[in-house]
Amino acid sequence: MKRVVITGVGAVSPLGNDVPSLIEGIEQGKSAVQYMEGWEQYTGLRSLVGAPAELKDEKSIPRKSRRSMGRMSFFAVQATQQAIADAGLEQKELSSGRVGCVIGSTMGGAESLNDAFETMLPEKDLSQLTSMRFFQCVSHTAAMNVSQYLGLTGYVMATSAACASASQALGAGYDIIRLGKQDVVLCGGAEELHPTVTGSFDVLFATSVNYNDIPHRTPRPFDRERDGLVCGEGSGILVLEEYEHALMRKAKIYAEIVGYHTCGSGAHVSQSNKDAMVFCLREALASAHISPGEVDYINAHATATMQGDKEEAEAIRDIFGDEVPVSGLKGYIGHTLGASGSLELIVSLAMMEKGLVYPTLNLKTVSPDCEGIHHVMHPLAWDIRVMVKNCFAFGGINAALVCKKVNHQ
Amino acid sequence: MTTEQEVITLTNQVFEESFEIEKEKLQPQMNIFEDLGLDSLDVVDLVVALQKKFGVKIRDDERVRSIRTLGDIYQFILSLKTEWKS
Incomplete structure (x- = not known):
């Protein structure tokens, strides 16, 4: 079996749109949780807090690439670009067939899925659906858009296991490289915050509902006063690379994945x-x-x-x-x-x-x-x-x- | 009633809003594929946008397939208006 190391990282997070701002926010003890204006219009939604990320610079992506991307795909593409730059991978390598991506999400693009239903269901009329709805909301939307935009010609896969999606993506990438099928796999997950997502946990009484007025005090992991989860969004992508390949490139190695x-x-x-x-x-x-x-x-x-x-x-x-x-x-x-x-x-x-x-x-x-x-x-x-x-x-x-x-x- | 100039203006709006094409490029002789860069997926969205803009139903109209230039679209929309009028 080959050895697998991590040689690049990229993030779009509720605490900022790159890894340094995420780390800085955490070191400063910041909470990105806030009251979600407008969510009170949803009858029965009791948890009105969330940790949104900022969508920005998406217009720098050319229209024909951008049109198939929903919110989570923008996050994933931007995080992946950071990770590739961090790892120092060159474009010719990305298109060599030896570089792939595995990027997971809970349910694909929630916002686009919701928009598709809102367009289609009131009159039961499909004629107003645009060509891109499918590409924006399918469960492999992030992996598909990352691979298309960045010209990846290796493995393209999407894991879907709710909160374990990104870990399974990393595990899959780890196995693919161990088996010698790819030299590099860009792995991680992407998610978007939407009332339908929080709502799906809310109906199960799994969300935090007692801190709508003091959002930064929730969620409270392991605490006596914890009352449930708070949904967030963003994307984290890691460059997984075969050990010898990384050594040959003199890449910075963050860590080795040794078990999964x-x-x-x-x-x-x-x-x-x-x-x-x-x-x-x-x-x-x-x-x-x-x-x-x-x-x-x-x-x-x-x-x-x-x-x-x-x-x-x-x-x-x-x-x-x-x-x-x-x-x-x-x-x-x-x-x-x-x-x-x-x-x-x-x-x-x-x-x-x-x-x-x-x-x-x-x-x-x-x-x-x-x-x-x-x-x-x-x-x-x-x-x-x-x-x-x-x-x-x-x-x-x-x-x-x-x-x-x-x-x- | 929609005049020819209104049809041109509204159609051009669709190209600016949906396909981000600069106003200066929106001339009737422009081929929507070769000159304006649309592809088959864009045509699906063009039909949806024109339906919304003009309140027409053209998704299953065979004449859509023969559209090549921006001028073809102006004429197609105008012909729809004439058909409705008659």
Whole structure:
């Protein structure tokens, strides 16, 4: 099997439209969560908070490329361009057939999907649908638009596993490169904030509803006063590259991906399941040949739902006890759903580089049902050589990635 | 009633708004594919935009297939208006 390293990162996030602004916002303890003006018009929508990203500079993309892009595809394209520039990949390589992309999302372009229905359904009339609606809203819209715009001629795939979409994209890219099928795969996720997306969690009583007047205090992962998730949006893209290929290019190596596992709970579509999480984490560690004691940091999924946080804390406690620092990032940027696995991995790589664990924002008093693990509640100077990134999605789908610092760099 | 000049103005608006084509290029002899850069997907959107702009239904009209120039569109829309009038 080939070795796989991360050689580039790019992000459009609720805290800014590049990686440095995302990291800076987190280091300053900023929350991107805000009251969503206009959402009160939706009867039955109780959660009126979100973490929006800013859509900008999309007009710099030529019309014929831009026309098939919805909001999430713009985010993905811009994040991918950053990642490619960061990795120093050249255009001729992108079109060599040896570079691909795997980019996931929860449901494709929610805004375009909604617009299509609004056009079509009132009169049950399809004649006003434009040619681009399909391309803007399908579940592979981000992967398709990234590959077309950037001239990628390798693998093009889209994962769709709700909040584990980006992690599965990274895992798929990892496997593709390990098998020698591609030299480079641009991996991650993209998501857009829309009342229909928040609403789909709201009807399940999974959203935060008590902080509409004080949005920056929610979500509250692992906290006694947590009351649910807050949706966010953006895109995080990482350049995964075959190790020797990266060495030959003298590329900067952020970390090596040494383990990955994804699995279903086989138990319930929405209720998190500790046993399935434990299994996923153990399999990921086993595939990396790493024991729990060798892990220096865990970036938790930590959505701030009542049950999800409890199950995750129990799973971490079962495997790692209270030795390994744990933090989550959704207090800063909300739950970016299909993009969360990659955006949060990018931030975790910054922690690894800086030797610093960013604390869980809004975690003030650890909930009794989340105790027994090493919660990081203040910035913590910490040497991170091995870390684990968790993603536990609706649908009972779990994913865990294990990353390791490359020593000789 | 829509005059010839109104048809030209409204059609040109569609090309500016939907296809971001500069006003100076919008001359009747311009080939919408070769000169103005539209492709088959754009034609779908052109039909939708013209339907909306003029309140007509032309999606299944065979004459759309023979349109080549901007002038062809002006004439096509005008002929629709004449047909309706008669």
